[in-house]
Amino acid sequence: xxxxxxxxxxxxxxxxxxxxxxxxxxxxxxxxxxxxxxxxxxxxxxxxxxxxxxxxxxxxxxxxxxxxxxxxxxxxxxxxxxxxxxxxxxxxxxxxxxxxxxxxxxxxxxxxxxxxxxxxxxxxxxxxxxxxxxxxxxxxxxxxxxxxxxxxxxxxxxxxxxxxxxxxxxxxxxxxxxxxxxxxxxxxxxxxxxxxxxxxxxxxxxxxxxxxxxxxxxxxxxxxxxxxxxxxxxxxxxxxxxxxxxxxxxxxxxxxxxxxxxxxxxxxxxxxxxxxxxxxxxxxxxxxxxxxxxxxxxxxxxxxxxxxxxxxxxxxxxxxxxxxxxxxxxxxxxxxxxxxxxxxxxxxxxxxxxxxxxxxxxxxxxxxxxxxxxxxxxxxxxxxxxxxxxxxxxxxxxxxxxxxxxxxxxxxxxxxxxxxxxxxxxxxxxxxxxxxxxxxxxxxxxxxxxxxxxxxxxxxxxxxxxxxxxxxxxxxx
Amino acid sequence: xxxxxxxxxxxxxxxxxxxxxxxxxxxxxxxxxxxxxxxxxxxxxxxxxxxxxxxxxxxxxxxxxxxxxxxxxxxxxxxxxxxxxxxxxxxxxxxxxxxxxxxxxxxxxxxxxxxxxxxxxxxxxxxxxxxxxxxxxxxxxxxxxxxxxxxxxxxxxxxxxxxxxxxxxxxxxxxxxxxxxxxxxxxxxxxxxxxxxxxxxxxxxxxxxxxxxxxxxxxxxxxxxxxxxxxxxxxxxxxxxxxxxxxxxxxxxxxxxxxxxxxxxxxxxxxxxxxxxxxxxxxxxxxxxxxxxxxxxxxxxxxxxxx
Ligand SMILES: Nc1ncnc2c1ncn2[C@@H]1O[C@H](COP(=O)(O)OP(=O)(O)O)[C@@H](O)[C@H]1O
Ligand SMILES: [Mg+2]
Numbered sequence: 001x002x003x004x005x006x007x008x009x010x011x012x013x014x015x016x017x018x019x020x021x022x023x024x025x026x027x028x029x030x031x032x033x034x035x036x037x038x039x040x041x042x043x044x045x046x047x048x049x050x051x052x053x054x055x056x057x058x059x060x061x062x063x064x065x066x067x068x069x070x071x072x073x074x075x076x077x078x079x080x081x082x083x084x085x086x087x088x089x090x091x092x093x094x095x096x097x098x099x100x101x102x103x104x105x106x107x108x109x110x111x112x113x114x115x116x117x118x119x120x121x122x123x124x125x126x127x128x129x130x131x132x133x134x135x136x137x138x139x140x141x142x143x144x145x146x147x148x149x150x151x152x153x154x155x156x157x158x159x160x161x162x163x164x165x166x167x168x169x170x171x172x173x174x175x176x177x178x179x180x181x182x183x184x185x186x187x188x189x190x191x192x193x194x195x196x197x198x199x200x201x202x203x204x205x206x207x208x209x210x211x212x213x214x215x216x217x218x219x220x221x222x223x224x225x226x227x228x229x230x231x232x233x234x235x236x237x238x239x240x241x242x243x244x245x246x247x248x249x250x251x252x253x254x255x256x257x258x259x260x261x262x263x264x265x266x267x268x269x270x271x272x273x274x275x276x277x278x279x280x281x282x283x284x285x286x287x288x289x290x291x292x293x294x295x296x297x298x299x300x301x302x303x304x305x306x307x308x309x310x311x312x313x314x315x316x317x318x319x320x321x322x323x324x325x326x327x328x329x330x331x332x333x334x335x336x337x338x339x340x341x342x343x344x345x346x347x348x349x350x351x352x353x354x355x356x357x358x359x360x361x362x363x364x365x366x367x368x369x370x371x372x373x374x375x376x377x378x379x380x381x382x383x384x385x386x387x388x389x390x391x392x393x394x395x396x397x398x399x400x401x402x403x404x405x406x407x408x409x410x411x412x413x414x415x416x417x418x419x420x421x422x423x424x425x426x427x428x429x430x431x432x433x434x435x436x437x438x439x440x441x442x443x444x445x446x447x448x449x450x451x452x453x454x455x456x457x458x459x460x461x462x463x464x465x466x467x468x469x470x471x472x473x474x475x476x477x
Numbered sequence: 478x479x480x481x482x483x484x485x486x487x488x489x490x491x492x493x494x495x496x497x498x499x500x501x502x503x504x505x506x507x508x509x510x511x512x513x514x515x516x517x518x519x520x521x522x523x524x525x526x527x528x529x530x531x532x533x534x535x536x537x538x539x540x541x542x543x544x545x546x547x548x549x550x551x552x553x554x555x556x557x558x559x560x561x562x563x564x565x566x567x568x569x570x571x572x573x574x575x576x577x578x579x580x581x582x583x584x585x586x587x588x589x590x591x592x593x594x595x596x597x598x599x600x601x602x603x604x605x606x607x608x609x610x611x612x613x614x615x616x617x618x619x620x621x622x623x624x625x626x627x628x629x630x631x632x633x634x635x636x637x638x639x640x641x642x643x644x645x646x647x648x649x650x651x652x653x654x655x656x657x658x659x660x661x662x663x664x665x666x667x668x669x670x671x672x673x674x675x676x677x678x679x680x681x682x683x684x685x686x687x688x689x690x691x692x693x694x695x696x697x698x699x700x701x702x703x704x705x706x707x708x709x710x711x712x713x714x715x716x717x718x719x720x721x722x723x724x725x726x727x728x729x730x731x732x733x734x735x736x737x738x739x740x741x742x743x744x745x746x747x748x749x750x751x752x753x754x755x756x757x758x759x760x761x762x763x764x765x766x767x768x769x770x771x772x773x774x775x776x777x778x779x780x781x782x783x784x
Binding site for chain 1: 562566584585586587591607608609611612617620624626627628633634637638641642644694698755
């Protein structure tokens with residue numbers, strides 16, 4: 001490989017060992033030449049893409065002392081991380097992310113678009129527009145940049161610095177760290193209870209002209225201190241013309257649940273049909289804490305969610321309910337979840353449901369690690385997939401790695417191409433025809449997860465949208 | 478022909494099946510012992526055919542044979558059964574004799590294949606009809622073991638069932654709010670918890686709750702002929718009375734019931750005009766309610782000597 005591009009160097013040198021204090025991605029002016037030469041020479045071309053994006057992101061984000069440690073670590077990590085492919089990276093074995101490379105990346109300008117922010121359904125709210133934090137108001141909600149010195153700011157800074165050590169990161173996590181211009185912080189002090197009054201976080205994306213894919217990197221940090229209770233509701237949606245435009249949303253939400261605290265988390269992803277959505281949710285759960293998560297993902301051409309939960313102390317409760325619907329052709333929906341249990345008496349329940357229509361592709365990799373000290377863990381995992389067309393594909397990989405010997409773990413994966421004929425017959429026996437019964441059963445398949453969203457307006461919106469998508473997909477079949 | 482129950486129920490009397498309606502169903506106001514259409518005087522079916530028919534023919538089954546679709550195993554081996562309007566029938570028989578299969582075949586359960594014979598219901602050939610068409614035609618079966626439908630609330634399920642019927646009768650669909658007053662009366666009449674409506678169909682229901690829920694469905698959609706498969710199993714005495722009361726409330730001179738039961742106590746509450754004994758996929762004996770008492774005293778073996 002002749003051209004001395006940074007990329008090639010990065011690939012062959014394990015740079016992690018001796019990082020320069022602040023990395024820059026600047027390449028020689030002749031880089032465009034070297035890119036095309038490298039492209040001809042293959043495989044390192046993908047790394048060049050990583051660098052190109054990282055460079056763009058770095059140029060766009062203003063320096064922030066609280067974010068810099070994380071940015072540097074991620075920048076460093078990006079230097080040595082190749083663009084993941086199905087062949088080279090086990091975590092992307094079934095997930096074709098080539099859509100992300102179909103257009104060059106553009107970045108939003110620092111002044112967010114003129115589109116009026118959607119009106120939030122809750123008193124406390126955070127609004128992102130193309131990844132830029134435009135509003136954070138209400139109890140315990142602030143933009144990192146605006147936080148006054150004090151406990152909350154110190155805690156947020158420490159958490160962000162600790163994220164620099166996150167060992168399960170991938171390029172998307174790192175892109176976000178490098179590209180996030182600010183962080184929305186939800187800091188719930190010790191003992192404060194606000195689970196009944198959720199923080200509504202709206203992520204609107206507008207997309208660009210069509211010649212490029214607008215990339216945004218919104219970032220949220222949630223800290224629930226000892227005994228605190230908080231509910232957060234994330235909504236991701238397109239705000240552009242028609243269906244919402246072409247863009248790449250790359251959000252990260254980090255959540256810390258301290259001892260005895262409870263976080264109720266709902267997440268609705270209904271991006272535009274041309275959008276790419278790569279999402280990270282990381283959760284750290286301390287002793288006797290509770291984390292309840294409900295996800296409804298229906299949008300995007302490519303959707304990847306990495307959900308990572310690390311137990312930091314015994315007796316945690318973790319409940320995960322997710323529903324993915326691929327209703328348009330070639331749509332990809334991927335959930336990679338990982339729950340790492342290192343302490344005794346954890347309780348966890350996971351339910352993942354998936355409907356794949358048309359030539360949709362659903363992927364689920366559900367990893368639960370019950371490590372040596374996680375005795376008396378009670379872990380359960382269930383996957384239910386419905387393939388509604390012969391061209392739909394699902395790849396399901398539930399995997400429980402159990403090292404502790406005194407545990408109760410159950411798991412089940414059901415993939416079927418049809419609804420339960422006994423259920424259909426029950427409807428028929430009461431006079432309801434198969435078509436109507438099918439609609440009702442499909443709807444209820446998703447509603448079972450959606451109904452777990454405790455915030456009514458968002459639950460109702462998600463149900464209405466599910467109904468609409470199912471109708472549309474039936475009409476097109 | 479009288480309009481199907483459900484149509485009448487929602488168009489004129491929202492509470493038709495509750496015992497307080499003004500429908501001319503005299504029997505309902507009489508003590509339970511006089512509930513059956515032609516109590517006791519009714520001759521055994523053999524001679525009933527010869528006697529002048531009091532009600533119109535509702536169901537006529539001739540030489541019905543049916544097998545399990547998957548295995549081809551024959552279960553029904555030539556069933557003959559005639560039910561007229563206003564009659565109450567009971568089928569008894571050992572476990573495995575084919576009673577449930579008969580009711581399921583009548584409503585078109587996809588597990589079974591009809592291999593011979595005829596089924597006429599209100600003058601129409603039932604075998605050619607889809608299960609939902611049979612239901613809309615006025616045939617109702619309560620499942621012996623009703624399944625759960627996770628994710629579908631009882632309320633929505635009942636409303637869909639009722640609206641399917643209303644659509645067939647050319648009536649506008651009822652909205653969820655309008656339906657509430659209709660259904661809450663039925664729930665009350667069955668002494669069920671109103672909360673049962675919010676729960677998913679049969680999900681986490683006890684055996685008794687499931688049986689009542691079947692009868693709730695019957696009371697909402699109505700039927701010309703209700704096939705009740707062991708609605709008494711799993712019910713305590715009080716619950717059985719509630720259910721029997723609801724079923725009796727359904728009976729009019731135009732409606733009929735076919736019960737499957739092992740127990741006299743149900744037959745004491747809903748008096749049958751005919752009792753049939755089923756054995757190895759056939760109805761081997763038909764008599765009046767004294768046949769049931771006889772079996773309860775001496776078991777099925779004794780019927781061979783019963784005259
Ligand atoms: N779907 C089926 N598959 C296999 N065997 C069946 C099926 N349905 C019924 N059977 C068999 O047919 C016989 C009659 O069953 P059933 O009608 O349930 O009897 P009953 O209700 O009188 O107890 C039994 O031997 C039963 O095992
Ligand atoms: Mg039976």
